Amino acid sequence: MSVVVTMAMEVADPAGFVADPNSKLTVEQGIAAAAGGIAVHKVSATLTVGSSRRLQGSDRRLQAGTVDVSADIQADTADDVAGLADTVGAITVASMTTNINSALADAGLPTVTVQAGSLTAEAAPAPERYVAPTVAP
Numbered sequence: 291m292s293v294v295v296t297m298a299m300e301v302a303d304p305a306g307f308v309a310d311p312n313s314k315l316t317v318e319q320g321i322a323a324a325a326g327g328i329a330v331h332k333v334s335a336t337l338t339v340g341s342s343r344r345l346q347g348s349d350r351r352l353q354a355g356t357v358d359v360s361a362d363i364q365a366d367t368a369d370d371v372a373g374l375a376d377t378v379g380a381i382t383v384a385s386m387t388t389n390i391n392s393a394l395a396d397a398g399l400p401t402v403t404v405q406a407g408s409l410t411a412e413a414a415p416a417p418e419r420y421v422a423p424t425v426a427p
Contacts, residue, residue, distance in 0.1 A: 291414075292362045293375045295321060297386065298408040302400055304339045304355040313337060316397045320390030321361050324381050325374075328363065335361040356405065362414065371413050378411040 299317075301307045318333040325333075340356030363378060365371045383404050391401040 291365045291368050291371055293365065293371065293378050293411055294414045295359070295361045295363060295378055295411045296408070297359050297410070298340050298356045298405045299359060299390070299402040300354055300405060301357050301402050302354045304357050307357050307400070307402075308337045308339050310399065312397050312399060316393045316399055317359060317390055318361065320386070320393040321363070323393065324386045324389035325363060325378050332364040333361055334364075335359055357402070375411060375413045381409065381411070383407075383409050 307313050314335055314337055315330075317337065318335045319330050321335065322328050322330045322333045336359070338358045338360075340358040363374060365374045383406050386409055387402070387404040390404065394401050
């Protein structure tokens with residue numbers, strides 16, 4: 291009973307961003323705000339380092355790279371999943387970037403840019419239910 295949101299964010303230091311324990315909660319706060327102010331505890335994000343970083347110039351500085359985000363947003367009920375998917379699917383890249391950056395700024399973390407074309411939202415498949423086996427007579 292959830293909607294899965296995926297996106298890629300451009301950041302100055304992807305490994306540092308992912309390693310910072312505050313980044314996950316702050317991204318979850320931004321996603322919750324972008325989704326119409328849903329409760330933050332209903333958002334569970336996973337952050338991973340995306341594209342590889344390249345060394346630049348003679349001083350061998352690391353270039354910006356990406357952080358891949360996959361977030362589950364829990365619906366209140368199974369009947370609410372379709373509406374939540376519609377709401378989250380309507381979030382623009384600009385709105386997601388603004389909401390995440392607002393949360394990051396409030397936490398004193400570096401800002402990001404959500405990559406155009408990387409933001410997707412879809413209803414997660416329903417979990418398989420366990421059905422106890424029946425005993426033949």
